Amino acid sequence: MLQQAYGEDCLSRTKCYEWYQRFKSGRTSIEYDPKSGRSSSSTGDDHIEKVPSVICENRRLTIREVSEEVGICKSSCHTILTDKLKMHRVAAKFVPRLRTEEQKQNRVSVSQELLDRSNTDENFLKNVITGDETWVYGYDVEMKVQSSQWVGKSSPRPKETCQSRSNVKVMLIVFFFDWKGIVHHEFVPRGETVNKEFYLKAMKRLREAVRRKRPETWTNKTWMLHHDNAPAHASLLIREFLAKQDMIVVPQPPYSPDLTPADFFLFPKLKSTLKGRRFQTIEDIKENSLQDFRAIPQNTFQDTFQNWGKRWLRCINSRGEYFEGNKSD
Numbered sequence: 159m160l161q162q163a164y165g166e167d168c169l170s171r172t173k174c175y176e177w178y179q180r181f182k183s184g185r186t187s188i189e190y191d192p193k194s195g196r197s198s199s200s201t202g203d204d205h206i207e208k209v210p211s212v213i214c215e216n217r218r219l220t221i222r223e224v225s226e227e228v229g230i231c232k233s234s235c236h237t238i239l240t241d242k243l244k245m246h247r248v249a250a251k252f253v254p255r256l257r258t259e260e261q262k263q264n265r266v267s268v269s270q271e272l273l274d275r276s277n278t279d280e281n282f283l284k285n286v287i288t289g290d291e292t293w294v295y296g297y298d299v300e301m302k303v304q305s306s307q308w309v310g311k312s313s314p315r316p317k318e319t320c321q322s323r324s325n326v327k328v329m330l331i332v333f334f335f336d337w338k339g340i341v342h343h344e345f346v347p348r349g350e351t352v353n354k355e356f357y358l359k360a361m362k363r364l365r366e367a368v369r370r371k372r373p374e375t376w377t378n379k380t381w382m383l384h385h386d387n388a389p390a391h392a393s394l395l396i397r398e399f400l401a402k403q404d405m406i407v408v409p410q411p412p413y414s415p416d417l418t419p420a421d422f423f424l425f426p427k428l429k430s431t432l433k434g435r436r437f438q439t440i441e442d443i444k445e446n447s448l449q450d451f452r453a454i455p456q457n458t459f460q461d462t463f464q465n466w467g468k469r470w471l472r473c474i475n476s477r478g479e480y481f482e483g484n485k486s487d
Contacts, residue, residue, distance in 0.1 A: 209238050255413045262478025265411040269470035276467050283463045287341055288384035289334030290420035294447050339459050342367035354393035384408035416482050423462045
């Protein structure tokens with residue numbers, strides 16, 4: 159009869175018998191009896207106020223250490239941290255360098271300047287040609303996600319031996335690219351290094367590539383150069399050459415790979431496709447790296463430059479701090 163009246167909301171047969179016996183014994187309340195045990199006073203307001211103060215003194219404390227300091231059980235401490243305070247534990251992100259306040263302010267100033275220029279000139283990002291150099295290895299250890307495998311429910315976890323990078327490597331210089339794609343690239347010959355003399359020759363070859371591949375910006379003299387502050391890039395010889403050729407240089411704050419398109423887009427994309435693949439010769443490395451670069455569609459480069467503009471804003475909002483890995487904008 160109860161199932162006919164209440165359908166799926168009906169109690170089970172066992173529960174019906176249980177409540178029938180309770181009412182038959184004189185019970186009048188339909189509420190469950192309070193469970194025995196200690197009252198949950200560990201998550202009270204006084205403890206909620208004390209836990210954050212302990213955390214602020216040392217954010218590396220474990221839940222066990224915090225609970226001992228406050229004088230509550232670990233489960234209550236975990237509830238306060240996760241449910242009440244909405245906190246979670248994350249690993250620190252390794253960064254190239256911890257910046258001084260002056261360097262942070264410089265990052266903000268440069269980002270604000272570039273953001274203002276892009277807002278007032280819709281073609282600003284389209285006229286920038288940026289580039290950098292990096293090492294490419296004959297074998298680079300594959301990423302963790304690349305080594306993952308499909309296994310059955312009772313199958314053991316697959317195992318692999320630890321491996322290291324190959325000694326066969328070649329420097330890929332300088333992949334200069336813009337809104338439309340790759341403008342110029344070249345490899346450093348074996349036995350040479352990227353010093354100011356070599357980079358000067360690369361600058362001359364870049365100008366010739368711009369003249370051939372970007373004739374409109376070359377004729378109008380609207381193209382701008384962007385590179386980082388590596389010693390070879392910032393040398394007096396290079397600065398004199400750029401000034402003599404009336405080349406406009408887009409400023410780049412030091413120690414800021416998160417604001418360099420080659421570092422946050424191009425090179426990670428290249429290396430992710432080459433990881434786990436073995437190349438026997440330098441020629442194989444060159445051929446495969448160029449093949450991967452040429453496979454990048456034009457709209458991907460456009461999205462990268464749009465993302466570059468958004469990164470300036472994030473840098474300003476973070477007051478010059480590293481912002482990669484942060485969930486907040």
